[in-house]
Amino acid sequence: MSWRAASGLRPWLLQRLSAVYLAAYLLFSVVVWVGGVADFHHWQAWFAQPLVNAASLLFLVALLGHAWVGTRDILMDYVKPVGWRFALLSLFGLAFLISLGLGLRGLLQVGA
């Protein structure tokens, strides 16, 4: 069975795989930050570590991908007029793309 034939299977799978990664990263973050953040240098040094930086970049991509699939599901269920659906999907898509750019810049700045 090709991916194209299995329409809807790819986003379904993406939603679950990203969910597992998001949950794991969040639980790990809670363990790391439960005692509070000392200061900026402590905060920046943490995200500058190559492994943490890469894991956080992946978190950002997983988060926005997960948000996109979920938003798409909800809009397809409740917003029936094609024009409105297209407009709202575009709006959310744009917001997620801008977020991706902002997050990438922030993380790459400290990671480089």
Added chain:
Amino acid sequence: MHPSLQRPVFLDLRRIRQPVTAVVSILHRLSGLLLVLAAPFAVALFALSLRDAAGFQQAVEILASPPLRLLGLLLGWGLLHHLLAGLRFLCLDLDLGVSRTVARRSALGVLLGALILSIGLAGVWL
């Protein structure tokens, strides 16, 4: 008229009583929507906090302001409910806990668990 259009329709939301599994499901959607609306602002705040010491200070002050504390608590509940309900749905996908008794019990656990953890969060956060 097509037979499917003659079916009775009952959509009085004030009188419909949903089972706890349905409540957990719709709150999973609602909390997801809340988180989606907050996500771009959260990412922007995170980027600001990593920019420099002044940006970090600014981000801390924004998060510490009273309206954002309240909003943060709402989003904290949203994240907890979304996470717990999502983990429950992953278990259901794996055929774990699909019997009616267990599914109802786990749904109640998710609903109450997220609320209780949020109250705990409020104690630390507010």
